[in-house]
Amino acid sequence: MLFTSEHEQFRTSVRRIVEEEINPYADEWEAAEIFPAHELFPKLGAIGAFGLEYETEYGGGGADHSFTVVLAEELGRADMGGVPMAIAVQAGMATPALARFGSDELKREFLAPTLAGDLVCSIAVSEPGAGSDVAGIRTRAVRDGDDWVINGRKMWITSGTQSDWICLLARTSDEGGYQGMSMIIVPTDTPGFSVGRKLKKMGNNSSDTAELVLDDVRVPVRHTIGEEGRGFQMQMAQFQDERLWICYMAVTGARRAIDRTMEYLHMREAFGKPLMANQYIQYTLSELVAEIDILHGFLHLTAERYVAGEDVTRAATVAKLKSGRLSRQVADACVQFHGGMGYAEDLWVARYFRDCRLGSIGGGADEVMLRIISMLEGMGKR
Ligand SMILES: Cc1cc2nc3c(=O)[nH]c(=O)nc-3n(C[C@H](O)[C@H](O)[C@H](O)COP(=O)(O)OP(=O)(O)OC[C@H]3O[C@@H](n4cnc5c(N)ncnc54)[C@H](O)[C@@H]3O)c2cc1C
Numbered sequence: 141m142l143f144t145s146e147h148e149q150f151r152t153s154v155r156r157i158v159e160e161e162i163n164p165y166a167d168e169w170e171a172a173e174i175f176p177a178h179e180l181f182p183k184l185g186a187i188g189a190f191g192l193e194y195e196t197e198y199g200g201g202g203a204d205h206s207f208t209v210v211l212a213e214e215l216g217r218a219d220m221g222g223v224p225m226a227i228a229v230q231a232g233m234a235t236p237a238l239a240r241f242g243s244d245e246l247k248r249e250f251l252a253p254t255l256a257g258d259l260v261c262s263i264a265v266s267e268p269g270a271g272s273d274v275a276g277i278r279t280r281a282v283r284d285g286d287d288w289v290i291n292g293r294k295m296w297i298t299s300g301t302q303s304d305w306i307c308l309l310a311r312t313s314d315e316g317g318y319q320g321m322s323m324i325i326v327p328t329d330t331p332g333f334s335v336g337r338k339l340k341k342m343g344n345n346s347s348d349t350a351e352l353v354l355d356d357v358r359v360p361v362r363h364t365i366g367e368e369g370r371g372f373q374m375q376m377a378q379f380q381d382e383r384l385w386i387c388y389m390a391v392t393g394a395r396r397a398i399d400r401t402m403e404y405l406h407m408r409e410a411f412g413k414p415l416m417a418n419q420y421i422q423y424t425l426s427e428l429v430a431e432i433d434i435l436h437g438f439l440h441l442t443a444e445r446y447v448a449g450e451d452v453t454r455a456a457t458v459a460k461l462k463s464g465r466l467s468r469q470v471a472d473a474c475v476q477f478h479g480g481m482g483y484a485e486d487l488w489v490a491r492y493f494r495d496c497r498l499g500s501i502g503g504g505a506d507e508v509m510l511r512i513i514s515m516l517e518g519m520g521k522r
Contacts, residue, residue: 141440147210153187154214166219169346170491173338175223177260177302181230185257190231194239198247199255204447208232209440212388217396219488221495222347224389225502229298230254232385233503234263234307237323237374241366250305250325262303263382264294264326264352265375271296272508274309274375275317279354281310281324283361288312288324290357293336296502300350301335303328308354309371312364321371325363332357343494380453382503383460384442390463390499391436394470397492398425398432401474404481421477428470435462454516461509464500471496 143151161183169175184190185199192207194200201207211231215224238251253259270276279292290310297306305327313320326333336351366374402425405416415421442455471493475482482489500506514520 141206141209141444143206143210147206150187150207151210151214154189154211155217157183157187157189158214158218162223163219166346169223170220171345173340173345174301174348175226175346177226177299180223181227181257181260183257184227185255188255189227190235190257191239191251191255192231194235194251194255195247198239198252200239205443206447208385209388209443212385213392216389216392220344220346220491221389221393221498222344225344225498226299226347228382228385228389229263230261233378233382234261236378236381237365238307238325240377241374243362245362246325246365254305259304260299260302262297262299262306263378264297264300264306264308266294266296268293268295268351272505274372277309277311277321279308279310281312281322283312284358286361287358288361288363290324290326290332290354290359292354294352294354296339297350297352298347300352301338301348306352307365309375312368312371315369318372320369321375322368323365323371323374324359325365326354326357326359330357330359342497343491344498379504380456383456384439384446384452386499386503387435387439387456387459387463390467390496391432391439393492393496394428394432394463394467395436397470397474397489398429400488401425401477405477408479415477424473425477428466428473431466432470435459435466438462454513457509457512457516460504461506461513464506464509467496467499 161180188201189211191200192203192211193205196202215227218224235251235254238246242251254261265274267277267279269278281288281290305325308324308326309321310324311320312322332355334353336353339349339351341349402416405421406414408415439459442452442459446452474489475493478487478489481487
């Protein structure tokens, strides 16, 4: 992928924010199990991070996907996974459908202030009873005059305790399966909306994750994004952006983890020489570097095809599967070669190990990626 001086300037701006506005607070926010999104997001909004590919009319950058690659790759270098994940939700997981299919009125009211970083948003698809199988969701919106009356529960919602609005997927008709779902914007100050509980997690702790309760929540029907009944299809398209985001961040995160591990191994001595002098360790890390290079190249190729307007569903699925698995391998090697220090909270390694475990679960588990690939390959038909 060819990056111009404009890309490099943008890369520098993102890197500055990561180094000055995020990394110095990593320990504090991880311990608090939340970060101040309403303070951090306007700083990202000021460099255009939330709306790179969206229309300029609503504060977007009108740029192509290559700038998203730069943004996500730089965020992948942060000292924790939680904050980049919440940024990714706001920039590439909760807003693509609104930007593509939302009415002008909805975009002015919700998209524009979100791109500025003044509003924080969440994507609310998963439920206590349905995650991998999105068709199993039970949250229901029933029409009453010009309003939807919504009842249900959403689970694992990133930024759920501090978001101003959620992009909700709900059933709006009795059609079963993949039909009859709609995407609806729900402001979180609407009566009947509440945070059921903030969830305790094994990693990505700086990001707040919540179970949300919708109890007779009434929002205008005009809050529906795009065509009523097409919510599942819009979410599937939105998932593609989400998966690419996850991969771009994972690949630079993995490379940085290897670099930091190499630094440690050059310094740490055992049996009269630096650990890095052991051929076994060199070859193990080299193998992982080679895998990272291949994935990085594949992602840049996929991004180029995306910019050219091609359908990259299959490639995004393959990359999501491989990036989750590779990150886990990298994290395991980093912990192993740090010895006891890899198991301690003093260094970055344990946090990386925990944070990147999510890569094979969130945004569609590895097995869901395998299911999509096997369907695209026509397996199981005969
Ligand atoms: C930290 C975190 C943040 C999240 N943020 C959000 C968010 O902001 N918004 C949101 O909507 N959701 C969010 N999620 C939810 C996430 O997308 C789901 O956890 C994920 O899709 C898996 O769904 P599930 O947890 O219900 O697992 P289940 O659907 O119960 O599946 C459990 C496991 O079963 C296996 N499995 C599933 N299907 C198959 C199959 N067909 N064949 C073989 N094996 C299978 C997989 O190994 C899977 O991990 C988040 C989750 C976490 C942990």
